[in-house]
Amino acid sequence: MVAWTWRFETADGTEVQPAVQPEEFTTQGDAESWIGENWKALLDGGADQVRLYEDTTEIYGPMSLHADEAQA
Numbered sequence: 001m002v003a004w005t006w007r008f009e010t011a012d013g014t015e016v017q018p019a020v021q022p023e024e025f026t027t028q029g030d031a032e033s034w035i036g037e038n039w040k041a042l043l044d045g046g047a048d049q050v051r052l053y054e055d056t057t058e059i060y061g062p063m064s065l066h067a068d069e070a071q072a
Contacts, residue, residue: 004031019045
């Protein structure tokens with residue numbers, strides 16, 4: 001079974017523990033919905049950016065959690 005997971009990082013790419021513990025997601029859409037619902041708490045907890053993985057393959061990232069950068 002394919003597992004979709006997030007990696008949480010500071011702005012310099014250092015991995016950090018998320019403020020909200022994610023599950024392993026079975027679809028990319030579920031993973032993206034979860035990040036959309038929890039990005040603010042993750043940002044407040046010290047994560048600046050995220051990367052999405054399908055098993056061990058990076059799908060995209062880093063994606064900033066800072067709203068002002070996301071709109072630029």
